[in-house]
Amino acid sequence: MTEGTAQRTGAPTELGVAVLGMGNVGAEVVRIITENAEDLRARIGASLVLRGVAVRDLERGRGIDRALLTDDPAALVRRDDVDIVIEVLGGIEPPRELIRTALQQGKSVVTANKALLAEYTGELATAAAEANVDLYFEAAVAGAIPVVRPLMQSLAGDKVQRVAGIVNGTTNFILSAMAETGADYDEALAEAGRLGYAEADPTADVEGYDAAAKAAILASIAFHSRVTAADVYREGISSVTAEDLASAAKFDCTVKLLSICERVVGDDGRERISARVYPALIPLSHPLATVSGAYNAVVVEAVDAGRLMFYGQGAGGAPTASAVMGDVVMAARNKVYSGRGPLESTYASLPVMPIAQVPTRYYVAMNVVDRPGVLETIAGEFAKHGVSIAAVRQEGGADATRLIVITHRAPDGALAETVSALENMEAVTAVSSVLRMEGTHE
Amino acid sequence: MTEGTAQRTGAPTELGVAVLGMGNVGAEVVRIITENAEDLRARIGASLVLRGVAVRDLERGRGIDRALLTDDPAALVRRDDVDIVIEVLGGIEPPRELIRTALQQGKSVVTANKALLAEYTGELATAAAEANVDLYFEAAVAGAIPVVRPLMQSLAGDKVQRVAGIVNGTTNFILSAMAETGADYDEALAEAGRLGYAEADPTADVEGYDAAAKAAILASIAFHSRVTAADVYREGISSVTAEDLASAAKFDCTVKLLSICERVVGDDGRERISARVYPALIPLSHPLATVSGAYNAVVVEAVDAGRLMFYGQGAGGAPTASAVMGDVVMAARNKVYSGRGPLESTYASLPVMPIAQVPTRYYVAMNVVDRPGVLETIAGEFAKHGVSIAAVRQEGGADATRLIVITHRAPDGALAETVSALENMEAVTAVSSVLRMEGTHE
Structure with missing residues (x-):
């Protein structure tokens, strides 16, 4: 200039x-x-x-x-x-x-x-x-956070492996409030509305539609492919409970609504894209765990650049x-x-992998009957579906026993089938929450 | 594309x-x-x-x-x-x-x-x-961290107020090691050398020349002006001691080598640039405090964007x-x-403010004689130079009394004069460390 x-x-x-x-x-x-x-x-x-x-x-x-x-x-x-x-x-x-x-x-x-x-x-x-x-x-x-330009230009010579971010301020405000005050979802949503962080109809935010649209844009840019909102697996935060936040804390975790875009390799050895939005447990030591309130942050992992993080105000x-x-x-x-900046680049045209095939980790909270051998029976059900258990925690008192299981990575389909099976077990009164876990390498 | x-x-x-x-x-x-x-x-x-x-x-x-x-x-x-x-x-x-x-x-x-x-x-x-x-x-x-392109392009419609970063991996490795292990500077430098984080002649890194060159580049871009390395006030980390890190921790702070570029307003109401590199105490709650090892991070504050942070691998x-x-x-x-990206933009041509006029906060560690009234005498010396004290801490045992003073913001020149005066006081055996404090709004 x-x-x-x-x-x-x-x-x-x-x-x-x-x-x-x-x-x-x-x-x-x-x-x-x-x-x-x-x-x-x-x-x-x-x-x-x-x-x-x-x-x-x-x-x-x-x-x-x-x-x-x-x-x-x-x-x-x-x-x-x-x-x-x-x-x-x-x-x-x-x-x-x-x-x-x-x-x-x-x-x-x-x-x-x-x-x-x-x-x-x-x-x-x-x-x-x-x-x-x-x-x-x-x-x-x-x-305000520069993410599109860094992905399209600064990383134009690199190979992006993963983009994971907190890209919706409303849901991050709600989950932060729940984690900090112990409030339940409805209370935190009402508070967000009072402070102007949630719209009168909060559906687009709390059900993850906004985050899914952003995930589609990020995945398209990062992987030089065309990903639309319909390709993004999506779950909102309205079923996250105060108990989930409390249980997460006991595992040194918090819960965040994440937009994740990953390069994954299918059974046939071909590269695919996984794009998904859901509330997930992440370790408190993860860089996204400290992003609170209406702030946004995006972590990008690329082959040569390694891990980058971008942080700032995501709305307003x-x-x-x-x-x-x-x-x-x-x-x-x-x-x-008389110049022109880069437009979209979709030469790679990677297909999107269905969520059922994507390996993730599950956090399952259930109420179980309190008698000897229950844990063994439940653990057997996970094993039957090829799902390996990483951690178990038993909570609660005399009337209801709450059991939390965190799994190792397994195809989402196998995990979903395990949960279905648990729901039909006589020993399990109710599966109260199913969330995913991210930000670990187990 | x-x-x-x-x-x-x-x-x-x-x-x-x-x-x-x-x-x-x-x-x-x-x-x-x-x-x-x-x-x-x-x-x-x-x-x-x-x-x-x-x-x-x-x-x-x-x-x-x-x-x-x-x-x-x-x-x-x-x-x-x-x-x-x-x-x-x-x-x-x-x-x-x-x-x-x-x-x-x-x-x-x-x-x-x-x-x-x-x-x-x-x-x-x-x-x-x-x-x-x-x-x-x-x-x-x-x-690898996109900083130049975000400043030149993404923030091209905004007004940058401040850029503060950890942009030298060698010194950050050394200071992180000192903070974590209690090692003194020479030990931590030797360890950095063994692990390949410090060169055989580490002068350019540890004396802040590398960070000052980067500060000059950042200031030039951020403020649409021309700032060279000679315009950047520079202090290295070789005089930072294990005691400084220990004292910093007691004030809930750590010490980082910061490159700071600020838009400052002079007494005449004209905007100027302050560009400076020195080791400074920052609160543990500051986003730069958790940037450890060879990682780099840059915080940018702009009028409309607010505070942004960029984090990643700064070398390798x-x-x-x-x-x-x-x-x-x-x-x-x-x-x-047939296009062309933006080149330098120096239309603003802001002058650089000498460090003596820049308001900063000081951390002063001194050994003092142990007798009643000493603190009062020393406090009086600060007051005489128009420097307001924010916090005082007395450490150490019978033989030597170590006094730590953290000041409020004052012109660097007044602070430097205060330190000179302290060195000549009978009650002060030695001024052992003078560092600055950043990342607070007092």
Whole structure:
């Protein structure tokens, strides 16, 4: 960016920007474009000029020039004086159609829309490639934390083996609160709602849909393949109990909702991808165990780089806007210098392995009848399914005996069958919780 | 990277690579280029072809085709069939001249040479801009950890306030060993040497030169200014004692060699940069406190993004080669797609604040005579220089009384004057240690 030196003749001195959506993130994006105009101009080599902001309700006051507001996003993205479109609406339609149109019209697009990307990156990346423009989406995964760019660029010469992260702030807030205060799930969810960490309808967060969309994006990038949200095995946190957190602590563990993308080798020796989201026990010594509250963190393991960790604020207006604006500056520079950043790379086309074949470890909590030989019978059931037990703990008093079993790694299918069998055993009153365990090498 | 779609007509199908240096990093770079050829080709859209490797001694066997070796790096970088030059020689000359020549000849350059960049980024970036090629150096700071690219690109729309990191593995290994085992500095250094974490002449590491070069690079990028190694205030770790680590632990702290780059506001209200490297006490609860052994970590604080942390392996052949190869893939793609990444951005041109004016906190350990009123006299000396005391701790037995004072934030100059005055006090037998304290907001 030694300005001017190599700027091509005829390069634009200003670039038009359209913002689609004026929620938390959109409002912060507009603020940064306005307040930091001088810095942005110096960094880009041209001025960013806000051409318009598409909103649903023109009447609501927003502290910006009313003339900039429009309720016709389709017209805005087609304007000749718009070079870069920032999409922070969320949802599949109309964003999908708007972004496709923008790209086809030669505008670069920056989006934070994980749900859209988890389904339609392929179609949008193709449109961007055909128009020779940028499609950037750093803000779609882990908010302010640079994860997309490091995976796509910094690790472009390495072989990523695994990405595991806490990429949903709502669920991490809830699980952290449960671990710290002993609250049960409903109490912690209510508290998250009161503090603004959970939406009125928290389904997308607590049932893992948001984390699964991010896992699909991360897996696609990390493994140069196309993974959609439907390929991601998903469990939410609504069945995690206060007892589970207490039991986890006794095993020096805590429970986190993890998005895991792994390169796995199938029985046929072929590489596959496992992408999965579920609440899992991890050792307190694991780097992700200390990530608490609304923070996010992503651990990346690559053959040559080894283990890397990225940590920061995964949501919120300003942090997400920071990530959006980093992409905007890069897209703008490419307009000035006639360049283009990397688009999706799907050459490896690795297939996704069904969860049943993926080796994981289970934590099984059950109520058992209190009589001699019960542990032996139960252990026999695990053995029958080829599942090896790593640790057992018996808890509770006279009326109910709670038995916790943590297994070694086994195919998820075998573990699921073991649990089914346990549920039908006379000695087992109830299987109260089944969680997985991650972050160990046993 | 949807290959082919938008690749311009006449784009190269192969790109020639020259590697300068075949040490730990060079050998790993050559291995990756050879072993991962197919993946690299798919990611770039053209094949990387190794044209030559410049070494000092042609006779030493290196497990690669002898015909590729040359002891004439100047001729290698001028070859018409070389498109990308990877410099992993280290040192100022000949790398400076070789890189300048390569850039002038239109080759993109990837280097891991922090000492060179800490002095000559300006000259090299100008040469790169004039030739419209890339100069990338992710591997120069914190090895495999993506830090340069996140700062230059992901945070391009934000305002970085502070970068603080552990960016030297040797000193972190030594300080971690001292903290964990109670070993003194010489023992821990010897152990680091035995395990390959310290070089035969460890001066560049233990005296903070390596960390200062990295601080200069980080400050330049973070603050869009030009900061050289000479601008960085520097203290090494050789005077840190086992007693300091023990005392730090009593204050719930540990000692780390930190590279700190801060945006500070001077008395005149103008923004300046403080860049400094020294061993400092940090609270055990600080994210950098748990970074142990040869690992590196960098914390970045930006206005909108908030606090981010990057963690991983900061040195070693394969991790550093991973960072080099990420840059090589990006530079290669830019050759294929006629693009160019961001070069240096120095528009802000912030001046550097002298250390004397920078507010820091001090930890002062001294031996004092054991009589009533001593603490009062000493406290009075701090007050006389306008330095406020945050904590005091008296240690030791009958023969010597050790007094530890931790101050609040005050200009470094006032703190240094206080220490001078203490050294001349009759009540103070010796000032045994002066360290700084970081990572708190007092």
